[in-house]
Amino acid sequence: IDTIKEHNEIIHVLPKLPEHLDVTFKAKIAAQRRDDIKKNHSATHLMHFALRQVLGDHVQQKGSLVTDSHLSFDFSHFQKMTDEEIAAVEAIVNELIRKNSTLNEEQLPIEEAKKRGAMALFGEKYGDIVRLIQFDKSVELCGGTHVSATGEIGAFKITSESSIASGVRRIEAVTGRGAMDFFDKNITVIKELEQLFKVGTEKVLTSVQHLQEENKALKLQIEQYQKTAILQLKNDLKQKVVEKEGASWLLVKLDVENANQVKDLAYQLKGEVENLIFVAGADIAGKANLTIMFAQELVEKLGLHAGNIIREAAKEIQGGGGGQPFFASAGGRNPEGIQKALEKAEEMIIEKIKA
Ligand SMILES: [Zn+2]
Incomplete structure (x- = not known):
């Protein structure tokens, strides 16, 4: 009940009229x-x-x-x-x-x-x-x-x-x-x-701090392992390079944890493989990822444009993306379409080379 004061009278405002207006009411404070x-x-x-x-x-x-x-x-x-x-x-x-x-x-x-x-x-x-x-x-x-x-x-x-x-x-x-x-x-x-950490009140804080430190150290370790794994993967991929149409081709489906790893890999390969054409697809936690990297000399000589090609290829994974002439990436909802996207990209690249 709202209470207001007007002309020195205290008025209680009810939200609705009572059913029986003829009876006596008693107001009680809660x-x-x-x-x-x-x-x-x-x-x-x-x-x-x-x-x-x-x-x-x-x-x-x-x-x-x-x-x-x-x-x-x-x-x-x-x-x-x-x-x-x-x-x-x-x-x-x-x-x-x-x-x-x-x-x-x-x-x-x-x-x-x-x-x-x-x-x-x-x-x-x-x-x-x-x-x-x-x-x-x-x-x-x-x-x-x-x-x-x-x-x-x-x-x-x-x-x-x-x-x-x-x-x-x-x-x-x-x-x-x-x-x-x-x-x-x-x-x-x-x-x-206290129950979670099985310690007394005075040690709860240090327990949380220890856990944070441990967590930080483990994250660093995982990063190290991932770096080593990527290095291994890169060396394996270099063995799979196929020479055709005057370029060094790598058309691959990758098994990685995140899109950044593909990007890292693409840049590393670009630095180590001459005339590189790198087209990679990956299923990352149920989402499709496409990455294209071209050697700079191919971009200049043949007019290849990774951004344009990936925009078309990404349709196969029900997604979109874009990028520069030498590097582009895309994400999509349909990992099933990765193989088709790789083929589509290959087709477009060959077309462009032959043009
Ligand atoms: Zn007061």
Whole structure:
């Protein structure tokens, strides 16, 4: 239910009309929800105070959202808060909570409230008589709902700090039951990590770091093995070069892990085989790959264009691609068509040579 104030009357707005308009209604506050909101809202006061202590007086409230599950607070500040600053704000708020400062609530003329150092909030309209809310040294003008002593808030934890506009930061935080949920969730993750790594809490971090290092080393090893395999493959391919039509032909279906390996291979062969015509097809994890490499002298002498040829040949693998005169590659959905694509490319090349 939305609640608004008009002409000093408090109005509750229902989403739809009740079925029986002639009966008496009793409005009841959802106590638990209200209680959670009170805690989150009151903590916003304490946090506002703490932010000014830690970051300085330039901190001004730019917006505030309080729900029963969390609080969100926007304020002016020009850089990302450091971990130390966040910890300092949490420490001040939690100290104020443990101090269990009682709420001091007063109605007084606005001039008098300002003399008491009360902070007026962004976007609020104030009458002549205002409500001053004080917890310890935090003094604000506020019409919201508050705990009667800060100890009720239970605990305060910042869950995120981010930028929402130039010079405006947003803090999200939890209190009371929300804070307990937050701690429980985080502790559960740590416990699961402990079980996975079979270590105590203090060793979880080093276990993850070890795993990362090991992973990095293994990746390097795999790369080394792949390089060796490609070298082996290149040497095998050089044995299969066929001389015809005044060129050194290699028309092959390759078994490789990724398209980059074919490209590497093509460039290496180009450097080592004179008058090279290299046309390769590969089935890489269910996807078809085509690669064409021509020796520069053939491109110049015969006007061969790898990009043009691959565009036609790629139709056989239901794909597309392109490239330069000497090198081109294509990808496609149909690995079954690789053989036909190779034949098509060969046909086109011979045609061009004979032209
Ligand atoms: Zn308030």
